[in-house]
Amino acid sequence: MENMGELFLAAMGAPVMARQERLDLDRYRMEREVLMTFLPNKGQTDVPLLPVLELLTRVLDYERRNGMSPGFGSILENARAGLFPPTSALGRVAILPDVLGYEQGLQAVFQHALQRGCETILCLGDLAGVLDHGETEKICTFIREADLHAVGGVRDQAVIGQLSSPNQIFLETLPSLLAMGEMVFAPISPVREQVVPILNVRQAARALAELPARLIFVGHVYRPLIFREVKGEVGLMPCDVGVSLPLEPHVRYVIGCGSVGQGVRPHPCYTLWDSVNQTLEFCEVPVTGARPDYPERRAMIDAMDLDLRRYDDMEE
Numbered sequence: 001m002e003n004m005g006e007l008f009l010a011a012m013g014a015p016v017m018a019r020q021e022r023l024d025l026d027r028y029r030m031e032r033e034v035l036m037t038f039l040p041n042k043g044q045t046d047v048p049l050l051p052v053l054e055l056l057t058r059v060l061d062y063e064r065r066n067g068m069s070p071g072f073g074s075i076l077e078n079a080r081a082g083l084f085p086p087t088s089a090l091g092r093v094a095i096l097p098d099v100l101g102y103e104q105g106l107q108a109v110f111q112h113a114l115q116r117g118c119e120t121i122l123c124l125g126d127l128a129g130v131l132d133h134g135e136t137e138k139i140c141t142f143i144r145e146a147d148l149h150a151v152g153g154v155r156d157q158a159v160i161g162q163l164s165s166p167n168q169i170f171l172e173t174l175p176s177l178l179a180m181g182e183m184v185f186a187p188i189s190p191v192r193e194q195v196v197p198i199l200n201v202r203q204a205a206r207a208l209a210e211l212p213a214r215l216i217f218v219g220h221v222y223r224p225l226i227f228r229e230v231k232g233e234v235g236l237m238p239c240d241v242g243v244s245l246p247l248e249p250h251v252r253y254v255i256g257c258g259s260v261g262q263g264v265r266p267h268p269c270y271t272l273w274d275s276v277n278q279t280l281e282f283c284e285v286p287v288t289g290a291r292p293d294y295p296e297r298r299a300m301i302d303a304m305d306l307d308l309r310r311y312d313d314m315e316e
Contacts, residue, residue: 100261101129125187
């Protein structure tokens with residue numbers, strides 16, 4: 001083999017799976033062996049970044065869905081040690097959380113992210129609305145045709161069987177977790193068996209203990225939110241929209257990404273991560289007309305008191 005890229009393609013053996021496709025047990029074992037091939041090869045610059053990350057995503061997703069200990073947490077450690085090209089290769093990353101059936105809002109933040117020079121755009125869970133499946137159809141079609149990255153949320157599973165065949169398959173095969181180098185994206189807490197939003201220091205600490213990633217981006221908090229871990233201590237970090245926040249390179253973070261659909265902010269809000277300059281910004285995009293307002297979700301959001309410290313005393 002002339003380079004690691006050729007070795008990777010040869011090791012794949014069977015035809016390459018689509019990015020969104022889930023693994024069965026045999027395929028999981030095969031792809032796990034392929035990934036093992038690369039663990040000793042730190043510092044290689046010719047490893048094909050996106051195919052390897054897609055393999056890693058599917059393996060992590062299989063382990064998560066089947067209640068297995070995440071055996072490839074070490075890959076994320078190796079990523080920071082040089083197995084993959086640095087995260088800066090991804091440029092500016094836009095994370096669009098909790099679309100919640102708001103197609104107009106999705107279009108607005110997508111265009112805003114393009115104008116801000118984002119090279120990577122990812123939709124972070126709960127794409128589907130509560131009542132209007134027509135909007136969900138438009139949203140799924142748009143994401144598929146734009147070839148955006150996406151992670152599936154709990155709400156998305158609830159509408160399967162009520163959409164057209166292409167969009168039903170799309171939602172069924174979305175991963176529940178996505179890894180890109182030192183970053184992990186989850187529609188809610190990435191902690192196994194903890195299907196609750198990350199709203200306090202204790203929940204953030206559990207997420208950081210579960211996944212050895214530097215940046216964990218989560219949805220389902222419906223507001224901008226940052227927790228950081230410094231020398232083993234996790235705390236809440238002040239943040240606001242429209243402010244570029246420098247993140248320290250050797251500090252780990254859990255980031256609540258806002259909400260495109262119904263949320264605390266009056267307009268759609270998404271997260272912009274500049275991996276080159278190591279800065280984070282919450283972007284609020286004004287949209288004409290009201291966002292969909294679902295009473296049950298509004299009650300849930302209202303229950304998430306803005307003083308998040310009160311959640312430290314809650315049972316998880």
